[in-house]
Structure formats: structure tokens, C-alpha cells
Amino acid sequence: MACGLNRFLTNGHMMKKRNILSSFSGIRFRLTLWFVLILALVLAAFIASVYSLQARDLGRQTLARLEYNLNRLQAVYQLNLGAIILTAPNPDPSLVLQQDDVLFVHTQSGETLASYGPLTAADQETLRAASHHLDSSGSAFRLSLGANPARTSGSEYIIVTTTLQRWRNQSVYLHLGSPVDPGNQLHGLLTTLILAGVGLLALALLGGYWLADRAMRPVKSITQTARQISESDLTRRIHLDAHDELGELADTFDEMLGRLEAAFERQRQFTADASHELRTPLTIISLEAGHALAAKRPLEEYQRTLGVIMAENEYMVHLVNDLLLLSRLDAGQTRLKPAACDLSDLSVDVAERLTPLARRRGVTIEFTDLPETPLQGDRQLLTQVISNLLENAIKYSPEGGRVQLSTGMKDETAWLRVSDNGPGIPREDQPHIFDRFYRVDAARSHNGEGELPPGSGLGLAIAKWIVEAHGGEIHHSSMEGHGSLFEVRLPGKPKTH
Numbered sequence: 064m065a066c067g068l069n070r071f072l073t074n075g076h077m078m079k080k081r082n083i084l085s086s087f088s089g090i091r092f093r094l095t096l097w098f099v100l101i102l103a104l105v106l107a108a109f110i111a112s113v114y115s116l117q118a119r120d121l122g123r124q125t126l127a128r129l130e131y132n133l134n135r136l137q138a139v140y141q142l143n144l145g146a147i148i149l150t151a152p153n154p155d156p157s158l159v160l161q162q163d164d165v166l167f168v169h170t171q172s173g174e175t176l177a178s179y180g181p182l183t184a185a186d187q188e189t190l191r192a193a194s195h196h197l198d199s200s201g202s203a204f205r206l207s208l209g210a211n212p213a214r215t216s217g218s219e220y221i222i223v224t225t226t227l228q229r230w231r232n233q234s235v236y237l238h239l240g241s242p243v244d245p246g247n248q249l250h251g252l253l254t255t256l257i258l259a260g261v262g263l264l265a266l267a268l269l270g271g272y273w274l275a276d277r278a279m280r281p282v283k284s285i286t287q288t289a290r291q292i293s294e295s296d297l298t299r300r301i302h303l304d305a306h307d308e309l310g311e312l313a314d315t316f317d318e319m320l321g322r323l324e325a326a327f328e329r330q331r332q333f334t335a336d337a338s339h340e341l342r343t344p345l346t347i348i349s350l351e352a353g354h355a356l357a358a359k360r361p362l363e364e365y366q367r368t369l370g371v372i373m374a375e376n377e378y379m380v381h382l383v384n385d386l387l388l389l390s391r392l393d394a395g396q397t398r399l400k401p402a403a404c405d406l407s408d409l410s411v412d413v414a415e416r417l418t419p420l421a422r423r424r425g426v427t428i429e430f431t432d433l434p435e436t437p438l439q440g441d442r443q444l445l446t447q448v449i450s451n452l453l454e455n456a457i458k459y460s461p462e463g464g465r466v467q468l469s470t471g472m473k474d475e476t477a478w479l480r481v482s483d484n485g486p487g488i489p490r491e492d493q494p495h496i497f498d499r500f501y502r503v504d505a506a507r508s509h510n511g512e513g514e515l516p517p518g519s520g521l522g523l524a525i526a527k528w529i530v531e532a533h534g535g536e537i538h539h540s541s542m543e544g545h546g547s548l549f550e551v552r553l554p555g556k557p558k559t560h
Contacts, residue, residue: 091275098271099264106260113256118249122221125241126203129223132160133239137225165220165240171233185209194224194236205243219243281309285316297324336500340382344375385521389499392528399441399532403556406436406445406477407470413449414468417457425462431469437556438477444529449479451522452549456483477555482548488541496539499524
């Protein structure tokens with residue numbers, strides 16, 4: 064019992080592990096990852112754009128403020144140089160100097176005249192060194208100043224510099240600077256954008272997985288239905304009520320299942336009918352042979368038995384040939400070999416071949432109209448169509464009856480008509496006459512005289528297949544007690560003059 068419990072727990076663990084792995088390797092998870100990845104790239108581009116635009120705007124605002132203050136300082140120091148500069152680092156109270164702003168004035172020789180703000184000795188040396196590369200008009204540049212505990216912002220500064228009037232025979236340089244990011248605004252903005260982006264990606268991951276799961280439910284339904292289908296049960300359908308691509312896929316899948324079900328049903332029916340058709344003549348042959356061998360019989364009795372066996376053999380040969388032809392047609396192994404031919408000539412040839420058999424049954428074949436009817440078609444298969452229709456007409460015509468055969472051309476369409484004055488086809492049987500193994504006579508009897516190949520119920524099915532393979536149509540009309548008419552229409556070949 065403990066072993067069984069361990070096996071159950073192990074199987075459950077393996078199944079759970081397999082489900083987790085399939086979840087992470089499924090299309091839903093991959094779609095979600097692609098969606099989140101694309102969104103992450105878009106968010107990264109957005110964050111970079113917002114950050115760069117904000118940094119540029121801050122830089123412009125800081126530079127404009129510095130240039131304004133520099134102009135005022137320059138005017139003040141030019142007038143008071145040597146008197147105020149050493150005692151008044153901020154000589155103009157109207158100046159807008161912010162926290163962490165720096166002001167540094169020094170001579171060309173490096174003597175410090177004024178210093179304001181959190182400047183270290185190293186920062187002052189950096190500014191002195193930068194002065195050697197300035198022209199008389201001054202310039203604006205960015206400079207990283209050393210760390211100073213008194214600063215509340217970053218170490219990168221925008222520095223504007225100008226040259227004052229000479230003092231004690233040397234140039235005087237005025238440096239005014241402000242942090243690029245006063246108050247660490249850009250840092251706070253970047254932190255906010257990153258946190259918001261991460262939160263948005265988390266929501267996108269959850270929402271995307273939920274949407275992907277919802278979108279893939281029809282696929283799961285299709286998969287489950289496909290797993291439940293077997294050769295013995297093709298009745299399952301998806302019936303997905305959706306008007307999108309997945310709905311179209313489900314409808315196509317249902318249609319395919321319908322075709323498969325119909326094909327399997329035809330196959331089963333075909334096998335059952337073929338078995339039934341072959342069982343009857345084999346049973347007759349076995350009974351007749353057993354009866355003849357049971358005791359000595361007169362010569363006439365043996366001749367009769369051999370005649371019956373011969374007739375049943377001919378029936379089976381005819382049936383097997385039809386089955387092989389249908390099998391090749393269904394499998395696509397029989398390809399049309401189109402050639403120029405005349406439907407009238409083919410009809411005359413078939414009629415001449417079947418005339419002796421028609422005479423033995425007391426049936427007359429009449430040609431009502433046989434003009435030249437050229438077309439492109441497979442002579443052998445078209446001959447099969449005419450033979451099947453003419454044999455049916457002869458078989459169902461009464462003694463002394465007439466079978467009429469005619470051909471013609473209308474609007475580049477060749478037509479063939481075969482009619483008889485037999486008993487006709489009952490109304491309830493007419494929708495099924497082109498079905499395989501379907502015969503109007505319920506008893507499915509055959510004459511056994513060897514005069515005419517007994518019916519197998521495949522002739523009209525073969526004729527219909529061949530006609531449609533040529534791009535044509537076959538129609539029939541019948542009235543009980545007044546005979547039947549079959550008409551074949553094929554694409555004709557116009558006459559050349």
C-alpha cells in the first residue's frame with residue numbers, strides 16, 4: 064500500500080511538473096513574452112525620450128539663468144574691480160543664486176579674488192585650468208566638480224565664463240556655475256519612470272497571459288475534440304460560435320470531420336455491399352457444385368449447373384472489374400487521356416457491339432439523330448459511360464421494347480441522350496440511382512443467362528464519376544410506366560471550317 068501511495072505521489076508530482084513545463088513552453092507563454100518584450104522596448108524608448116527632453120529643458124533653463132546672472136555680475140565687477148570684489152562675493156542682492164550655485168573669480172596668475180558656493184580647492188584648480196583654454200569672449204561648458212558634502216545635487220555643472228577688464232596688468236576670469244540637475248529632479252524623474260514601467264510590465268505580463276489564455280481557448284477545444292475522435296466515432300464537432308480566424312479554423316475542422324465521416328461511412332458501406340454482392344454468387348456456385356457432386360446426374364443437369372456457375376462467374380468478374388475501376392478512380396490512379404474524338408462515332412461503336420445482346424432480349428436500338436459531335440476526352444472512359452447507360456436501358460426494356468440513342472451539339476456543349484420505354488424509375492428511388500450498389504429492383508436479382516452482364520449497382524456511379532471528371536454533367540428523368548431518359552453534357556469542341 065505504501066508503495067502504491069508513493070507511486071501515486073510520484074506520478075502526481077511528475078504530472079504537475081509536466082503541466083508547469085508545458086505552461087512555460089506553450090504558445091500562450093511565448094505570445095505573452097513577445098508582447099511584454101515589445102512593450103518593454105516601447106517603454107524604454109519612451110523613458111529615454113522623456114528623460115532626454117527633460118534634461119535638455121533643464122539645461123536650457125539653467126544656462127539662461129546663468130547667462131542672465133553673468134551679465135549682471137560682469138557689469139558690477141567691471142565697475143568695482145579691486146574695491147568690492149574681495150569683500151563682496153555676491154555684490155548684487157538681485158542676483159538669483161540657488162543652492163549649490165558656484166561663483167569663482169581669479170586672476171590670470173591664479174590668485175583668487177572671490178569664491179562663492181560649495182567649491183573645494185580641487186574644484187578651484189579645475190576652473191583655473193579651464194581658463195587657459197578660453198578666448199576673450201568666454202564660453203559655456205559642462206564640468207564635473209569633485210564631491211563636496213555640502214552639495215545636495217550631482218557633481219556635473221554647467222559653467223559660464225567671461226573675462227573681465229585687466230587688473231594689475233593681468234586678466235581676470237569670472238566663472239558662474241550651477242548643477243545640471245538642481246535638486247536631483249532628473250534622478251527622481253528617472254526613478255519614477257522606471258518604477259512605473261516595471262509596474263506596467265508586470266500588469267502587461269499578467270493581463271497578456273490572461274488575454275492569450277482566453278484567445279487560445281478555442282485551440283484547446285479543437286485539441287480536446289481531436290483527441291476524442293477515433294475511427295469508430297467521427298461524430299464529434301467543435302461548433303465554435305466565433306466570427307474570427309479561430310472560428311473559421313473551427314468551421315473548417317468541422318467540415319473536414321464531416322468529409323472524413325462521410326468517407327469512412329462510404330468505405331464501410333462499400334465493403335458491406337461488396338461483401339454482400341460477392342456472397343450471393345459464391346453461395347450459388349457452392350450450392351450448385353455441391354448438388355452436382357452429391358450424386359450422379361444426367362448430362363443435361365451437369366450442363367445446366369456449369370451454365371449457372373459460368374453466369375455467376377461472369378457476374379463476379381464484372382463486379383470485380385467495376386470495383387477495381389472505382390478504386391482507381393477514387394485513389395486518383397486513373398488519369399484522363401484526352402484526345403480528339405467524336406461522341407457520335409463512340410455511340411455507334413458501342414451500339415453495334417451491344418446490338419446482338421439487345422436482339423436476344425427482343426430490344427431494338429434506334430438512332431434518332433447522330434450528327435458530328437467533336438470533343439476532347441478519354442475515348443476508353445467515355446466508351447465506358449455509353450456502354451453503362453446503354454446496357455441499363457437494354458436490361459430494363461421489356462421484350463419488344465425500344466432504346467433510342469442520339470447525340471448533338473448546342474452552344475459548344477456536346478450532349479448524349481439514351482432513353483427506353485421500360486417500366487421507369489419509382490419516384491422514391493430516383494435520388495439514389497447514382498449511389499454505389501443501389502439498384503431499383505429490391506431483390507437485386509440477375510438473369511444468369513450470360514446474355515447481358517448482370518447488374519452490380521455500380522454502372523451509373525462509374526458513369527457519373529467519369530462525366531464529372533471531364534467537366535460535364537449527367538441528368539435523368541423518368542416516369543413510372545413510361546421509361547427513363549439519361550442525358551450527358553460534355554464540353555464540346557467547336558467545328559473548324
